[in-house]
Amino acid sequence: MTPPATPPSAQAADPSAVLRADGVTLAHGQAIAVDTIRLAPPPGRLTAVVGPNGCGKSTLLAGLSRLHRPAGGTVLLDGRDLARLPAREAARRIGLLPQSAQAPDGLTVADLVRFGRQPHQGLLRQWSPQDQQAVDRALTATGMTALAGRLLETLSGGQRQRAWIALTVAQETAVLLLDEPTSALDLGHQLEVFELLRELAAAGRTVVVVVHDLMLACRYADHLVAMKAGRMVAEGAPREVVTPELIRRLYGVEAGVLRDPDTDRPLVVPRGLAP
Amino acid sequence: MLVGNHERSITSGAAPPAAAPTDRLPARRMAAGVAVPVALLALTGAASLLIGSGEVGPVRSWREVPGGARDPEAAFAVWHLRGPRTLVAMVVGAALGTAGAALQAVARNPLAEPGLLGVSAGASTGVVLVIALGGSAATLGPYAAVLGALLGCLAAVGAARLRGVGDDPLRLVLAGAALSGLLGSLTSVLLLVDNRTADEVRFWTVGGVAGRDLGALADVAPALLLGAVLLLLVARPLSAMALGEPAAAGLGHRPRRARLTAVVAVALLVGGATAVAGPIGFVGLVVPFAARALVGPDLRRVLVPSLLLGPVVVVAADVVSRLLVRPYEMPLGVVTALIGAPVLVVVARARRVPAL
Structure with a gap:
């Protein structure tokens, strides 16, 4: 259950922050969605949260991002209680791409990415050269520079999703949380997004992504968190935790778990519903 | 550009990339967004000083623009009748235009308009109630108008957040029309019941700036200024809420507080404007x-x-x-x-x- 060792911090482009859920319980009214979860996504790694529909994985992400206040336990950012951190300060350190992200018509990619600088602005601190540099860097990092002037509604799904990720990159946070960023995308665009997320993690960020697709999680995650009914049932490197037993427990599916000869990562082959 | 060119990404991100050529586009659009309205404002302002419904025509008016009062009748028309009313119209227009933009952002609906959603009707009903109860429209009017606008605004934004109403821009307008109709009939009832105040009340059913002077403007200036300041404070969070409330919260804003502040700002602006000029939709x-x-x-x-x-x-x-x-x-x-x-x-x- 211990997270893998963190990579050498010298690699980190940003000061890496440590995000930790300490026995966090999240509830929607009386219904408990996330039950006393302990989680410390490793910095510099891509952490994927998987589980069946309604298992609480999106709620967990909302809890980690301060959107959902814990009913019990605490989320700690570098040892400080996230719930007591001022909203803007938290937003300078944790970037969030919600599932319901939607942009008004007529917005360009650059317009969208500029929103990422809002946590760094204030009443007296308006748009600055640093903000522009951060936006340019985010566009470069996401391969969106050439599309910066394009209207969002004219882009492909994958490009649009990269534009949204560029917004969170421009936020220049050490932690990046994404809720199902690939749910509406085809295979090519899914890989496009995950390649990008892996790079962002490799630059020293703590990247946590809620993902529906177990195959994608196995292929790209350094660290896998499996949830069922609000509880964490497994955590660790995909090749260690992904087993036929886990698949049966999570989804009620009989599956074979093979090894990809090229990457040595697990390949899940569904064979049928579990009896 | 698909996956690829990953070499020159994040880690090399420190190197400043060439100035993004696309960045001049917003600046140019913004310049047009100021220049075009300013030109139109100069034109309409001049027209408003020169053109009237009475006998003083544009040519006579034009001769009086430099001042000097060689033609007292024209001078009076230009500087005492049309001048103040032009200024009142400008202030009212500025308040209603910005309030409309803000209300549309809060309701996330391009049809959310203070007049259509019953905010203006709320304001004028407030004033009419004060008159009907025997109060003075001059002293209590602005307060009653702002309060009425606030109630109308809360009803509109509340309706916009209802499932089934908020997701459909047209349904919200229908809900607003219902509220406006209700308030309008309330005003009519007061008008029928109380003949004495009928003349004073009639103004509040259809707005106008004729005969409005700078004193009326001064009465509502505090409300309008406060509304403008609140709108400035809330503009950034409100703009981020166009990306959805979770995204706005992720950017460090507090959507609920922003929404409430915007509602108060809209109420102050529309209430102030309505207290001067009546409901203008x-x-x-x-x-x-x-x-x-x-x-x-x-x-x-x-x-x-x-x-x-x-x-x-x-x-x-x-x-x-x-x-x-x-x-x-x-x-x-x-x-x-x-x-x-x-x-x-x-x-x-x-x-x-x-x-x-």
Whole structure:
């Protein structure tokens, strides 16, 4: 259950922050969605949260991002209680791409990415050269520079999703949380997004992504968190935790778990519903 | 550009990339978004000083513009009748234009207009109630108008958040029409019951700026200024809420607080404007619509041309109101409806109401 060792911090482009859920319980009214979860996504790694529909994985992400206040336990950012951190300060350190992200018509990619600088602005601190540099860097990092002037509604799904990720990159946070960023995308665009997320993690960020697709999680995650009914049932490197037993427990599916000869990562082959 | 060129990504991100060529585009659009409205404002302002429904025509008026009062009748018309009313129309237009832009951002609905959603009706009903109860419209009017506008605004924003109403721009307008109708009939009842105040009350059913002077403006200046300041404070969070509330919260904003602040700002602006000029509809629909066409959807940018185009629309409508039925005047609220209603029909008939 211990997270893998963190990579050498010298690699980190940003000061890496440590995000930790300490026995966090999240509830929607009386219904408990996330039950006393302990989680410390490793910095510099891509952490994927998987589980069946309604298992609480999106709620967990909302809890980690301060959107959902814990009913019990605490989320700690570098040892400080996230719930007591001022909203803007938290937003300078944790970037969030919600599932319901939607942009008004007529917005360009650059317009969208500029929103990422809002946590760094204030009443007296308006748009600055640093903000522009951060936006340019985010566009470069996401391969969106050439599309910066394009209207969002004219882009492909994958490009649009990269534009949204560029917004969170421009936020220049050490932690990046994404809720199902690939749910509406085809295979090519899914890989496009995950390649990008892996790079962002490799630059020293703590990247946590809620993902529906177990195959994608196995292929790209350094660290896998499996949830069922609000509880964490497994955590660790995909090749260690992904087993036929886990698949049966999570989804009620009989599956074979093979090894990809090229990457040595697990390949899940569904064979049928579990009896 | 698909996956690839990963070599020159994040880790090499420290190297400043060449100045993004696309960045000049917003600046140029913004310049147009200021220049065009300013030119229109100068034109309509001049027209408002020169054109009247009475006997003093543009040529006689023009000779009096430098001052000197060689023609006392013309000087009086230009500087004592048309001057103040032009200024009142400009202030009212600025308030309604920016309030419309803000209300549309809060409701995330391009058809959310203070007049259509019952905010203006709330304001005028507030004033009429004060009159009917024997109060003085001059001293209590602004407060009653702001309070009425606040109630109308809360009802509108509350309705916008209801499932089934908020997701459909047109249904919200229907809900607003119902509220406006209700408040309008309340005003009519008061008008019928109390003959004594009928004349005073009639003004609050259709707005206008004729005969409004700077004193009336001074009465509502605090409300308008406070509304403007609140709107400035809330512009950034409100602009981020166009990306959805979770995204806005992720950017460090507090959506609920922003929404409440914006509602109060809209109430102050619409209440203040209505206390001076009565209910004037459609300005808050037409103006942000044109402003978005000029500068794009970001509220922080939309507010600038809205502030300038609001006066253009109200002053222009006021000039038209003097010409339609000379030597009488058409009520200003009727003229803005004549301009605005077709715009509403066009927007509503568009294949898809633009998402905000």
